[in-house]
Amino acid sequence: xxxxxxxxxxxxxxxxxxxxxxxxxxxxxxxxxxxxxxxxxxxxxxxxxxxxxxxxxxxxxxxxxxxxxxxxxxxxxxxxxxxxxxxxxxxxxxxxxxxxxxxxxxx
Amino acid sequence: xxxxxxxxxxxxxxxxxxxxxxxxxxxxxxxxxxxxxxxxxxxxxxxxxxxxxxxxxxxxxxxxxxxxxxxxxxxxxxxxxxxxxxxxxxxxxxxxxxxxxxxxxxxxxxxxxx
Numbered sequence: 001x002x003x004x005x006x007x008x009x010x011x012x013x014x015x016x017x018x019x020x021x022x023x024x025x026x027x028x029x030x031x032x033x034x035x036x037x038x039x040x041x042x043x044x045x046x047x048x049x050x051x052x053x054x055x056x057x058x059x060x061x062x063x064x065x066x067x068x069x070x071x072x073x074x075x076x077x078x079x080x081x082x083x084x085x086x087x088x089x090x091x092x093x094x095x096x097x098x099x100x101x102x103x104x105x106x107x
Numbered sequence: 108x109x110x111x112x113x114x115x116x117x118x119x120x121x122x123x124x125x126x127x128x129x130x131x132x133x134x135x136x137x138x139x140x141x142x143x144x145x146x147x148x149x150x151x152x153x154x155x156x157x158x159x160x161x162x163x164x165x166x167x168x169x170x171x172x173x174x175x176x177x178x179x180x181x182x183x184x185x186x187x188x189x190x191x192x193x194x195x196x197x198x199x200x201x202x203x204x205x206x207x208x209x210x211x212x213x214x215x216x217x218x219x220x221x
Contacts, residue, residue: 030207048209086149090206094140097149
């Protein structure tokens with residue numbers, strides 16, 4: 001099956017800093033989603049982005065499908081951005097999740 | 108409602124008891140998925156419904172786990188004779204059609220088996 005690798009596994013930032021999270025996947029996909037799991041356990045959709053670039057406020061994402069990776073950019077980070085960021089992909093099957101990047105933003 | 112809802116949000120049970128977890132998907136969503144998430148891990152697929160038909164149950168760990176969606180809307184995941192290793196967050200998701208669509212996740216049910 002498809003392998004999903006996320007990096008870095010952990011990230012510590014000061015409020016206001018920018019960051020880039022990476023997701024590599026091992027095969028062609030027809031679905032790629034980024035999620036934020038907040039400290040209360042909610043899994044929140046950030047982007048549906050099997051290809052191309054999208055932006056939503058301080059967050060943006062780019063997927064280069066031909067090179068099998070996706071990037072999530074967080075600008076001007078806030079303490080509320082803390083939590084675990086998951087990348088998940090599908091190739092006609094259920095979503096396969098990476099192990100996540102744990103982000104801690106301190107004030 | 109506007110999103111996927113699940114109940115109960117928390118369930119504590121004793122080993123050997125049966126539990127039933129409920130999922131109410133977004134109205135009009137044809138596809139419904141169940142995932143299980145262990146602490147510190149990403150969710151892992153359990154089973155998938157298209158309308159009322161269970162299309163894929165390859166992720167169910169053993170025959171103590173079953174799921175149904177009899178009218179193509181609400182789904183129930185049942186775990187019989189629970190064991191401590193069943194303790195996890197059980198998440199439900201729905202999408203308009205199939206795997207290529209955006210999946211929206213519910214808040215999850217935290218199951219603890221004592």
